[in-house]
Amino acid sequence: MIPQYKYYRPKTLNELKNILGQLKDNIHILAGGTDIVPGFIQESKRFTSIQDLIDINSIPELKTIKEFDGKVSIGAAVTFSEVIKNEIIRKYFPLLVKAAQTVGSVQIRNRATIVGNFVNNAPCADSVPPLLVYDASIKIISPAGEHITPLSKFLLNPYETQLNKNECVTEILLPIPTNNYIGDFYKLGRRSAVSISRISLAFLLHKEENIIKEFRIASGAITPIGKRFYEIEKAFEGKEISSETFMEIASAVGEEVLKTTGLRWSTAYKLPVVQQMLYQLLERNAGGSSR
Amino acid sequence: MIINFKLNGKEKSVTISNNKRLIDLLRDDLKLTGTKEGCSIGECGACTVIINGKAVTSCLVLAQQVDGCEVITVEGLADGDKLTKLQENFMKYGAIQCGFCTPGMLMSAYALFLENPTPSREEIETAIEGNLCRCTGYKPIIQAMISTASEE
Numbered sequence: 001m002i003p004q005y006k007y008y009r010p011k012t013l014n015e016l017k018n019i020l021g022q023l024k025d026n027i028h029i030l031a032g033g034t035d036i037v038p039g040f041i042q043e044s045k046r047f048t049s050i051q052d053l054i055d056i057n058s059i060p061e062l063k064t065i066k067e068f069d070g071k072v073s074i075g076a077a078v079t080f081s082e083v084i085k086n087e088i089i090r091k092y093f094p095l096l097v098k099a100a101q102t103v104g105s106v107q108i109r110n111r112a113t114i115v116g117n118f119v120n121n122a123p124c125a126d127s128v129p130p131l132l133v134y135d136a137s138i139k140i141i142s143p144a145g146e147h148i149t150p151l152s153k154f155l156l157n158p159y160e161t162q163l164n165k166n167e168c169v170t171e172i173l174l175p176i177p178t179n180n181y182i183g184d185f186y187k188l189g190r191r192s193a194v195s196i197s198r199i200s201l202a203f204l205l206h207k208e209e210n211i212i213k214e215f216r217i218a219s220g221a222i223t224p225i226g227k228r229f230y231e232i233e234k235a236f237e238g239k240e241i242s243s244e245t246f247m248e249i250a251s252a253v254g255e256e257v258l259k260t261t262g263l264r265w266s267t268a269y270k271l272p273v274v275q276q277m278l279y280q281l282l283e284r285n286a287g288g289s290s291r
Numbered sequence: 292m293i294i295n296f297k298l299n300g301k302e303k304s305v306t307i308s309n310n311k312r313l314i315d316l317l318r319d320d321l322k323l324t325g326t327k328e329g330c331s332i333g334e335c336g337a338c339t340v341i342i343n344g345k346a347v348t349s350c351l352v353l354a355q356q357v358d359g360c361e362v363i364t365v366e367g368l369a370d371g372d373k374l375t376k377l378q379e380n381f382m383k384y385g386a387i388q389c390g391f392c393t394p395g396m397l398m399s400a401y402a403l404f405l406e407n408p409t410p411s412r413e414e415i416e417t418a419i420e421g422n423l424c425r426c427t428g429y430k431p432i433i434q435a436m437i438s439t440a441s442e443e
Contacts (some may be wrong), residue, residue, distance in 0.1 A: 002310045007355045032352075037351045038332035039310060055356060081345070093342070104419020105400065108333055108347040111352070193336055193420035 002040050005053040013061055013141065013170070019054055020166045021143030025052040029168050029199050031077050031253075032112035034104070035120045048157065054168070062170060065089060068156040076116075080109035080127075092176050095130040096183045102126055102187045105194045115169050118151065121225060123158050128226030129202035130185055132218035134174050142167040155225045179206040181213060182286045186277060192281075197221040199274055205286050209239045217253065222274055229253060241286060250279040252281050295356045299367030308352055314338045314349040316357075317364060321382060325394045327389040329423070330439055336422030339395035340364050345404035348395075348421070365394035366428040368401060388426030396422045400436050410443040415440070 005028075010016040020027070028050045032034060039047035056062050062075040065086050072088055080100040083089050090097055096114075103109055103117070103126050115138075117127045121248065128151075130216030136151040143166060151172075154162050163169065183204040189195030208215045215233045220226050232252045239245050254275040294305050298321070305320060317323045326368035329337035329378070331350050337393050338349040341363040368375050377400055381388070396419060403410055410418070415436045424432060 001317075001392050002312065002353075007310065007353070009355070009358075032351075033353060033356070034333055034351050036352060041331045041350075048346060053353075055353075055410055098433070104333070105336065106402075106418055107339055107346050107421045108351075285416045 001043070001049075003048050004020075005050045005149060009053065009055045010026070012060060012140075016054065016056065016059060017141060017143050020157050020168060020246055022139075023052045024233055025165065026201060029054055029076075029119070030055045031057065031116040032079060034108055034112040035116065035122075040212060040270070043156075043197050050178050053087050056082055056168065060098055067176070072174045072176060074114060074174070077113055078102075078115070080112050080114060080117075083114055084109070093134055093174060094131070095183050095204070096127065096174075097135065098185045099126045099130045099187070102189075102197075108194070109146045109267065113258070115144045115172060118155065118165060118226075119161060120161050121155055121161050122156075123196040123201070123224055123226075124221040125226065126187060126220065128155070129200055129218040129220040130272070131172065131174075132226055132228050133175070133183065133204045133216040135216075138169050139171045139173060140167050141170050142184050146170070147189070148173065152228055155227075157250050158224050162257040177204075179204050183209070185287050186281050187275070188277070199277065201274070203278075205282075206242060207286065212236055212239050212241060212245070215245050215249075217249075219253075219257065222270065227260070229256055232256060243283065243287065246279050246282040246287060248280060253278055267268075292357060294354060294358045295391050296359060297361040299363055305354075311354045312350055313340070313352040313357055313362075316354040317349060323364050323366050327391055327394055329391070330397075334421075335392075335395075336399060336419075337392055337395040339398040339422065341398055341402050341405070344402065346399045346418075346421075363398070363401070365397055366385075369398060375401075377404065377435070377439045380438045381432070384431045384435040384436040384438065386412055386427060388433040392422055392424040394427075396424065396432055400432075400439070403436075404439065404443075409440050410436075412437060 010017050026049050030053050036047050057077045062064050062077040066073050067088050080103050083100045114127045117125045130153055139148050142279050181204040186204045187197050188199040189197055203217040213216050215236050218228045234288050254271050317326050327337040329335035333348045333351045340345050340349045342360050399422050401421050
Protein backbone atom coordinates (compact mmCIF):
# COMPACT_ATOMS: atom_id res chain seq x y z
CA MET A 1 0.00 0.00 0.00
CA ILE A 2 1.07 3.55 -0.60
CA PRO A 3 1.61 5.29 2.78
CA GLN A 4 -0.15 8.60 3.41
CA TYR A 5 3.00 10.71 3.54
CA LYS A 6 2.92 14.45 3.00
CA TYR A 7 4.35 15.36 -0.41
CA TYR A 8 6.62 18.38 -0.91
CA ARG A 9 8.07 19.68 -4.15
CA PRO A 10 10.52 22.53 -3.48
CA LYS A 11 11.53 24.66 -6.49
CA THR A 12 14.77 26.10 -5.09
CA LEU A 13 17.62 24.90 -2.89
CA ASN A 14 16.63 27.44 -0.24
CA GLU A 15 13.10 26.11 -0.17
CA LEU A 16 14.56 22.59 0.19
CA LYS A 17 16.74 23.72 3.13
CA ASN A 18 13.73 25.33 4.81
CA ILE A 19 11.68 22.16 4.49
CA LEU A 20 14.56 20.05 5.82
CA GLY A 21 14.81 22.45 8.76
CA GLN A 22 11.12 22.29 9.64
CA LEU A 23 10.62 18.54 9.50
CA LYS A 24 11.86 16.06 12.07
CA ASP A 25 11.29 12.35 11.71
CA ASN A 26 10.80 9.95 8.85
CA ILE A 27 11.66 12.40 6.11
CA HIS A 28 12.72 10.89 2.81
CA ILE A 29 14.10 12.49 -0.34
CA LEU A 30 12.46 11.40 -3.60
CA ALA A 31 14.50 11.63 -6.80
CA GLY A 32 13.87 8.87 -9.36
CA GLY A 33 11.60 6.91 -7.02
CA THR A 34 12.55 3.60 -8.61
CA ASP A 35 13.49 2.10 -5.22
CA ILE A 36 10.97 3.98 -3.06
CA VAL A 37 7.75 3.43 -5.03
CA PRO A 38 8.15 -0.37 -5.47
CA GLY A 39 9.34 -0.37 -1.83
CA PHE A 40 5.87 0.87 -0.84
CA ILE A 41 4.21 -1.92 -2.81
CA GLN A 42 6.52 -4.58 -1.37
CA GLU A 43 5.94 -3.10 2.10
CA SER A 44 9.62 -2.57 2.69
CA LYS A 45 10.10 -1.29 6.24
CA ARG A 46 12.66 1.21 4.96
CA PHE A 47 9.93 3.10 3.13
CA THR A 48 6.49 2.37 4.60
CA SER A 49 7.12 4.57 7.64
CA ILE A 50 7.86 7.68 5.54
CA GLN A 51 5.82 10.64 6.80
CA ASP A 52 7.25 13.40 4.65
CA LEU A 53 8.40 12.85 1.08
CA ILE A 54 10.45 15.60 -0.55
CA ASP A 55 10.54 15.47 -4.36
CA ILE A 56 13.70 17.25 -5.57
CA ASN A 57 13.00 17.00 -9.32
CA SER A 58 11.80 20.59 -9.70
CA ILE A 59 15.02 22.20 -8.46
CA PRO A 60 16.86 23.31 -11.65
CA GLU A 61 20.38 23.21 -10.08
CA LEU A 62 19.90 19.53 -9.27
CA LYS A 63 19.06 18.68 -12.89
CA THR A 64 22.37 19.90 -14.34
CA ILE A 65 25.77 18.48 -15.29
CA LYS A 66 28.50 21.10 -15.44
CA GLU A 67 32.26 21.42 -15.75
CA PHE A 68 34.24 23.92 -13.61
CA ASP A 69 37.69 24.23 -11.97
CA GLY A 70 38.91 20.84 -13.21
CA LYS A 71 35.81 19.11 -11.87
CA VAL A 72 32.51 17.87 -13.19
CA SER A 73 29.39 18.15 -11.09
CA ILE A 74 26.34 15.90 -11.54
CA GLY A 75 23.15 17.10 -9.83
CA ALA A 76 21.15 14.81 -7.56
CA ALA A 77 18.14 14.69 -9.89
CA VAL A 78 20.14 13.77 -13.02
CA THR A 79 18.94 10.44 -14.45
CA PHE A 80 21.02 7.59 -15.83
CA SER A 81 19.69 8.38 -19.33
CA GLU A 82 20.93 11.95 -18.98
CA VAL A 83 24.35 10.75 -17.81
CA ILE A 84 24.63 8.36 -20.77
CA LYS A 85 23.87 11.11 -23.29
CA ASN A 86 25.99 13.84 -21.71
CA GLU A 87 29.05 14.82 -23.77
CA ILE A 88 31.14 15.93 -20.76
CA ILE A 89 30.61 12.62 -18.98
CA ARG A 90 31.23 10.63 -22.17
CA LYS A 91 34.51 12.47 -22.67
CA TYR A 92 36.01 12.18 -19.18
CA PHE A 93 34.21 9.31 -17.43
CA PRO A 94 33.57 6.48 -19.91
CA LEU A 95 33.31 3.82 -17.18
CA LEU A 96 30.42 5.70 -15.63
CA VAL A 97 28.63 5.74 -18.99
CA LYS A 98 29.26 2.01 -19.41
CA ALA A 99 27.91 1.25 -15.93
CA ALA A 100 24.89 3.52 -16.44
CA GLN A 101 24.02 1.66 -19.64
CA THR A 102 23.75 -1.60 -17.71
CA VAL A 103 21.25 -0.25 -15.17
CA GLY A 104 17.70 -1.61 -15.44
CA SER A 105 15.93 -0.79 -18.70
CA VAL A 106 15.23 2.33 -20.75
CA GLN A 107 12.19 3.04 -18.55
CA ILE A 108 14.23 2.72 -15.33
CA ARG A 109 17.15 4.78 -16.68
CA ASN A 110 14.69 7.53 -17.67
CA ARG A 111 13.65 7.93 -14.01
CA ALA A 112 16.41 6.55 -11.77
CA THR A 113 19.16 8.94 -10.68
CA ILE A 114 22.82 8.22 -10.20
CA VAL A 115 22.80 9.90 -6.77
CA GLY A 116 19.78 7.86 -5.70
CA ASN A 117 21.69 4.75 -6.71
CA PHE A 118 24.39 5.21 -4.05
CA VAL A 119 22.22 6.97 -1.43
CA ASN A 120 20.09 3.81 -1.44
CA ASN A 121 23.45 1.96 -1.18
CA ALA A 122 22.36 -1.47 -2.26
CA PRO A 123 25.46 -3.70 -2.58
CA CYS A 124 24.62 -4.13 -6.27
CA ALA A 125 24.50 -0.38 -7.11
CA ASP A 126 26.14 -0.24 -10.54
CA SER A 127 27.31 3.38 -10.38
CA VAL A 128 29.42 2.83 -7.26
CA PRO A 129 32.55 1.03 -8.63
CA PRO A 130 33.14 3.63 -11.39
CA LEU A 131 32.43 6.56 -9.05
CA LEU A 132 34.94 5.13 -6.56
CA VAL A 133 37.73 4.71 -9.11
CA TYR A 134 37.09 8.26 -10.33
CA ASP A 135 37.54 9.49 -6.71
CA ALA A 136 34.04 10.94 -6.45
CA SER A 137 33.07 13.29 -3.64
CA ILE A 138 29.57 14.37 -2.81
CA LYS A 139 28.03 17.61 -1.61
CA ILE A 140 25.49 17.39 1.18
CA ILE A 141 23.24 20.22 2.32
CA SER A 142 21.38 20.67 5.58
CA PRO A 143 19.62 23.64 7.17
CA ALA A 144 22.97 24.44 8.85
CA GLY A 145 24.95 24.67 5.60
CA GLU A 146 26.77 22.31 3.30
CA HIS A 147 29.76 20.01 3.34
CA ILE A 148 31.71 17.81 0.93
CA THR A 149 32.74 14.25 1.74
CA PRO A 150 34.45 11.48 -0.28
CA LEU A 151 32.00 8.86 -1.54
CA SER A 152 34.18 6.10 -0.07
CA LYS A 153 33.57 7.52 3.45
CA PHE A 154 29.87 8.24 2.83
CA LEU A 155 28.98 4.58 2.19
CA LEU A 156 28.81 2.73 5.51
CA ASN A 157 26.97 -0.58 5.27
CA PRO A 158 24.47 -2.12 2.86
CA TYR A 159 21.52 0.33 2.66
CA GLU A 160 23.26 2.59 5.18
CA THR A 161 25.15 5.84 4.57
CA GLN A 162 26.36 8.85 6.57
CA LEU A 163 23.29 10.83 5.49
CA ASN A 164 21.29 12.30 8.38
CA LYS A 165 17.55 12.79 8.35
CA ASN A 166 17.66 16.53 7.71
CA GLU A 167 20.29 16.29 4.96
CA CYS A 168 20.15 15.89 1.20
CA VAL A 169 22.90 14.97 -1.25
CA THR A 170 22.81 17.68 -3.92
CA GLU A 171 25.64 16.76 -6.27
CA ILE A 172 28.49 14.43 -7.18
CA LEU A 173 31.87 16.05 -7.75
CA LEU A 174 34.26 14.21 -10.05
CA PRO A 175 37.83 15.44 -10.56
CA ILE A 176 38.67 15.40 -14.27
CA PRO A 177 41.41 12.77 -14.75
CA THR A 178 44.76 14.38 -15.56
CA ASN A 179 46.46 11.17 -16.68
CA ASN A 180 45.64 8.93 -19.61
CA TYR A 181 43.86 5.97 -18.10
CA ILE A 182 43.01 2.61 -19.52
CA GLY A 183 39.98 1.24 -17.72
CA ASP A 184 36.85 -0.84 -17.81
CA PHE A 185 33.67 -1.69 -15.94
CA TYR A 186 32.47 -5.25 -15.68
CA LYS A 187 29.06 -6.48 -14.60
CA LEU A 188 27.78 -10.02 -14.31
CA GLY A 189 24.04 -10.45 -13.81
CA ARG A 190 21.72 -13.40 -14.25
CA ARG A 191 20.67 -12.10 -17.65
CA SER A 192 21.67 -9.18 -19.82
CA ALA A 193 18.75 -6.76 -19.38
CA VAL A 194 16.91 -5.54 -16.27
CA SER A 195 19.31 -7.48 -14.12
CA ILE A 196 20.72 -7.05 -10.65
CA SER A 197 24.51 -7.28 -10.50
CA ARG A 198 25.99 -10.40 -8.90
CA ILE A 199 29.53 -9.32 -9.61
CA SER A 200 30.72 -5.84 -10.60
CA LEU A 201 34.16 -4.25 -10.78
CA ALA A 202 35.81 -1.16 -12.21
CA PHE A 203 39.48 -0.41 -12.72
CA LEU A 204 41.68 2.41 -14.04
CA LEU A 205 45.31 1.98 -14.98
CA HIS A 206 47.87 4.57 -16.02
CA LYS A 207 51.02 3.18 -17.63
CA GLU A 208 54.24 4.58 -18.94
CA GLU A 209 56.15 2.34 -21.32
CA ASN A 210 55.36 -1.03 -19.81
CA ILE A 211 55.20 0.00 -16.18
CA ILE A 212 52.07 0.50 -14.05
CA LYS A 213 52.34 4.10 -12.82
CA GLU A 214 48.96 4.25 -11.14
CA PHE A 215 46.30 1.65 -10.51
CA ARG A 216 42.80 1.99 -9.07
CA ILE A 217 40.29 -0.79 -8.52
CA ALA A 218 36.85 -0.86 -6.89
CA SER A 219 34.33 -3.61 -6.30
CA GLY A 220 30.56 -3.51 -6.43
CA ALA A 221 28.28 -6.46 -5.83
CA ILE A 222 31.03 -8.85 -4.66
CA THR A 223 31.59 -7.02 -1.37
CA PRO A 224 28.88 -5.93 1.13
CA ILE A 225 29.26 -2.36 -0.13
CA GLY A 226 31.36 -0.94 -2.96
CA LYS A 227 34.98 -0.40 -1.89
CA ARG A 228 38.42 0.52 -3.19
CA PHE A 229 41.37 -1.85 -2.70
CA TYR A 230 43.97 0.78 -1.79
CA GLU A 231 46.64 -1.64 -0.51
CA ILE A 232 46.52 -3.74 -3.65
CA GLU A 233 46.61 -0.59 -5.80
CA LYS A 234 49.80 0.60 -4.07
CA ALA A 235 51.41 -2.83 -4.12
CA PHE A 236 51.28 -3.04 -7.91
CA GLU A 237 52.42 0.47 -8.78
CA GLY A 238 55.85 0.32 -10.44
CA LYS A 239 55.34 -3.29 -11.54
CA GLU A 240 55.87 -4.33 -15.11
CA ILE A 241 52.78 -5.10 -17.17
CA SER A 242 52.63 -8.82 -17.91
CA SER A 243 50.23 -11.72 -17.71
CA GLU A 244 51.95 -12.76 -14.47
CA THR A 245 51.32 -9.34 -12.89
CA PHE A 246 47.67 -9.43 -13.93
CA MET A 247 47.32 -12.92 -12.45
CA GLU A 248 48.84 -11.68 -9.21
CA ILE A 249 46.43 -8.73 -9.10
CA ALA A 250 43.44 -10.99 -9.76
CA SER A 251 44.57 -13.41 -7.10
CA ALA A 252 45.18 -10.61 -4.55
CA VAL A 253 41.76 -9.05 -5.17
CA GLY A 254 40.10 -12.46 -4.83
CA GLU A 255 41.79 -13.03 -1.48
CA GLU A 256 40.77 -9.58 -0.26
CA VAL A 257 37.15 -10.18 -1.30
CA LEU A 258 37.19 -13.47 0.57
CA LYS A 259 38.58 -11.71 3.65
CA THR A 260 35.81 -9.10 3.48
CA THR A 261 32.86 -11.40 2.90
CA GLY A 262 34.02 -14.60 4.61
CA LEU A 263 33.13 -17.99 3.15
CA ARG A 264 29.64 -18.06 1.70
CA TRP A 265 27.59 -20.71 -0.06
CA SER A 266 28.37 -18.94 -3.32
CA THR A 267 32.14 -18.57 -2.74
CA ALA A 268 33.11 -21.74 -4.62
CA TYR A 269 31.44 -20.30 -7.70
CA LYS A 270 31.99 -16.59 -7.31
CA LEU A 271 35.64 -16.44 -6.27
CA PRO A 272 37.11 -18.17 -9.34
CA VAL A 273 34.77 -16.09 -11.54
CA VAL A 274 35.93 -12.83 -9.93
CA GLN A 275 39.58 -13.76 -10.34
CA GLN A 276 39.31 -15.10 -13.88
CA MET A 277 37.09 -12.21 -14.96
CA LEU A 278 39.44 -9.58 -13.52
CA TYR A 279 42.43 -11.27 -15.11
CA GLN A 280 40.72 -11.31 -18.52
CA LEU A 281 39.55 -7.72 -18.09
CA LEU A 282 43.10 -6.51 -17.39
CA GLU A 283 44.56 -8.63 -20.17
CA ARG A 284 41.96 -7.43 -22.69
CA ASN A 285 42.33 -3.74 -21.88
CA ALA A 286 45.96 -3.34 -20.91
CA GLY A 287 47.67 -6.58 -21.83
CA GLY A 288 49.54 -8.00 -24.82
CA SER A 289 46.58 -8.14 -27.16
CA SER A 290 45.80 -4.44 -26.66
CA ARG A 291 49.32 -3.21 -27.35
CA MET B 292 -4.25 17.78 -3.88
CA ILE B 293 -4.98 18.99 -7.41
CA ILE B 294 -2.84 17.68 -10.26
CA ASN B 295 -2.82 19.56 -13.56
CA PHE B 296 -1.28 17.80 -16.53
CA LYS B 297 -1.72 17.13 -20.22
CA LEU B 298 -3.05 13.66 -20.91
CA ASN B 299 -3.16 12.37 -24.49
CA GLY B 300 -3.18 15.93 -25.79
CA LYS B 301 -5.91 17.28 -23.47
CA GLU B 302 -5.47 19.40 -20.34
CA LYS B 303 -6.59 17.52 -17.23
CA SER B 304 -7.19 18.68 -13.70
CA VAL B 305 -7.61 15.86 -11.19
CA THR B 306 -8.16 16.06 -7.46
CA ILE B 307 -6.67 13.20 -5.50
CA SER B 308 -7.38 12.60 -1.84
CA ASN B 309 -4.95 9.72 -1.23
CA ASN B 310 -1.37 9.22 -2.26
CA LYS B 311 -1.23 6.90 -5.24
CA ARG B 312 0.90 5.87 -8.17
CA LEU B 313 0.43 7.14 -11.71
CA ILE B 314 -0.84 3.72 -12.82
CA ASP B 315 -3.59 3.89 -10.17
CA LEU B 316 -4.55 7.39 -11.26
CA LEU B 317 -4.79 6.25 -14.89
CA ARG B 318 -6.62 2.95 -14.35
CA ASP B 319 -8.78 3.56 -11.28
CA ASP B 320 -9.57 7.27 -11.41
CA LEU B 321 -9.46 8.01 -15.13
CA LYS B 322 -10.59 4.54 -16.29
CA LEU B 323 -7.81 4.34 -18.86
CA THR B 324 -7.35 0.60 -18.50
CA GLY B 325 -5.19 0.16 -21.61
CA THR B 326 -2.17 0.58 -19.34
CA LYS B 327 -1.63 -2.82 -17.67
CA GLU B 328 -0.20 -3.67 -14.29
CA GLY B 329 2.08 -6.71 -14.29
CA CYS B 330 4.91 -6.95 -11.78
CA SER B 331 4.35 -3.61 -9.92
CA ILE B 332 8.10 -3.19 -9.41
CA GLY B 333 9.29 -1.81 -12.75
CA GLU B 334 10.57 -5.03 -14.25
CA CYS B 335 7.96 -6.14 -16.80
CA GLY B 336 7.16 -2.93 -18.67
CA ALA B 337 3.42 -3.65 -19.06
CA CYS B 338 2.55 -0.30 -17.46
CA THR B 339 4.84 1.78 -19.71
CA VAL B 340 3.55 5.26 -20.59
CA ILE B 341 5.33 8.31 -21.99
CA ILE B 342 6.08 11.30 -19.75
CA ASN B 343 7.56 14.38 -21.46
CA GLY B 344 8.64 12.25 -24.41
CA LYS B 345 10.32 9.50 -22.37
CA ALA B 346 9.14 5.93 -21.78
CA VAL B 347 8.64 5.25 -18.07
CA THR B 348 6.95 2.54 -16.04
CA SER B 349 3.88 4.13 -14.45
CA CYS B 350 4.10 1.78 -11.45
CA LEU B 351 7.27 3.64 -10.36
CA VAL B 352 5.85 7.16 -10.66
CA LEU B 353 3.73 8.89 -8.03
CA ALA B 354 0.58 10.62 -9.27
CA GLN B 355 1.74 13.96 -7.81
CA GLN B 356 4.88 13.81 -9.93
CA VAL B 357 3.05 14.28 -13.25
CA ASP B 358 1.80 17.72 -12.20
CA GLY B 359 2.84 20.03 -15.05
CA CYS B 360 3.89 17.12 -17.31
CA GLU B 361 2.69 15.76 -20.62
CA VAL B 362 1.57 12.13 -20.44
CA ILE B 363 0.71 9.79 -23.32
CA THR B 364 -0.93 6.41 -22.75
CA VAL B 365 -1.77 3.72 -25.29
CA GLU B 366 -5.22 5.31 -25.66
CA GLY B 367 -3.49 8.41 -27.02
CA LEU B 368 -1.84 6.70 -30.00
CA ALA B 369 -4.72 6.20 -32.46
CA ASP B 370 -6.54 9.16 -33.97
CA GLY B 371 -10.15 8.06 -33.44
CA ASP B 372 -10.47 4.78 -35.38
CA LYS B 373 -7.34 5.45 -37.35
CA LEU B 374 -4.44 3.43 -35.93
CA THR B 375 -0.82 4.51 -36.13
CA LYS B 376 1.52 2.75 -38.57
CA LEU B 377 3.17 1.13 -35.57
CA GLN B 378 -0.12 -0.39 -34.41
CA GLU B 379 -0.98 -1.52 -37.97
CA ASN B 380 2.38 -3.25 -38.18
CA PHE B 381 1.88 -4.98 -34.82
CA MET B 382 -1.27 -6.55 -36.33
CA LYS B 383 0.29 -7.26 -39.73
CA TYR B 384 3.28 -9.13 -38.27
CA GLY B 385 1.38 -10.95 -35.52
CA ALA B 386 3.26 -9.09 -32.78
CA ILE B 387 0.36 -9.82 -30.42
CA GLN B 388 -0.82 -13.04 -28.85
CA CYS B 389 -2.39 -12.66 -25.42
CA GLY B 390 -2.02 -8.89 -25.71
CA PHE B 391 -1.10 -8.12 -22.10
CA CYS B 392 2.34 -6.72 -22.94
CA THR B 393 1.12 -4.93 -26.08
CA PRO B 394 0.23 -1.50 -24.63
CA GLY B 395 3.58 -1.25 -22.84
CA MET B 396 5.44 -2.59 -25.86
CA LEU B 397 3.72 -0.02 -28.11
CA MET B 398 4.60 2.83 -25.76
CA SER B 399 8.28 1.84 -25.54
CA ALA B 400 8.34 1.58 -29.34
CA TYR B 401 6.50 4.88 -29.77
CA ALA B 402 8.92 6.67 -27.41
CA LEU B 403 11.84 5.33 -29.46
CA PHE B 404 10.31 6.62 -32.71
CA LEU B 405 9.65 10.03 -31.13
CA GLU B 406 13.36 10.35 -30.45
CA ASN B 407 14.69 8.49 -33.47
CA PRO B 408 12.40 7.76 -36.45
CA THR B 409 14.95 5.45 -38.10
CA PRO B 410 16.46 3.28 -35.33
CA SER B 411 18.79 0.35 -35.99
CA ARG B 412 17.83 -3.19 -34.98
CA GLU B 413 20.13 -2.86 -31.97
CA GLU B 414 18.45 0.37 -30.87
CA ILE B 415 15.06 -1.31 -31.28
CA GLU B 416 16.16 -4.23 -29.09
CA THR B 417 17.48 -1.86 -26.40
CA ALA B 418 14.24 0.15 -26.43
CA ILE B 419 12.15 -2.91 -25.55
CA GLU B 420 14.67 -4.48 -23.12
CA GLY B 421 12.37 -3.49 -20.28
CA ASN B 422 9.24 -5.06 -21.78
CA LEU B 423 8.57 -8.73 -21.16
CA CYS B 424 6.52 -10.77 -23.63
CA ARG B 425 5.92 -14.43 -22.81
CA CYS B 426 4.05 -15.33 -26.01
CA THR B 427 5.70 -14.06 -29.15
CA GLY B 428 9.39 -14.63 -28.53
CA TYR B 429 9.89 -10.96 -29.52
CA LYS B 430 10.70 -11.64 -33.18
CA PRO B 431 7.36 -10.45 -34.63
CA ILE B 432 7.50 -7.39 -32.35
CA ILE B 433 10.97 -6.46 -33.55
CA GLN B 434 9.86 -7.12 -37.14
CA ALA B 435 6.88 -4.80 -36.73
CA MET B 436 9.18 -2.10 -35.38
CA ILE B 437 11.77 -2.57 -38.13
CA SER B 438 9.03 -2.26 -40.76
CA THR B 439 7.69 0.89 -39.11
CA ALA B 440 11.19 2.38 -39.14
CA SER B 441 11.75 1.53 -42.81
CA GLU B 442 8.44 3.18 -43.79
CA GLU B 443 9.68 6.48 -42.32
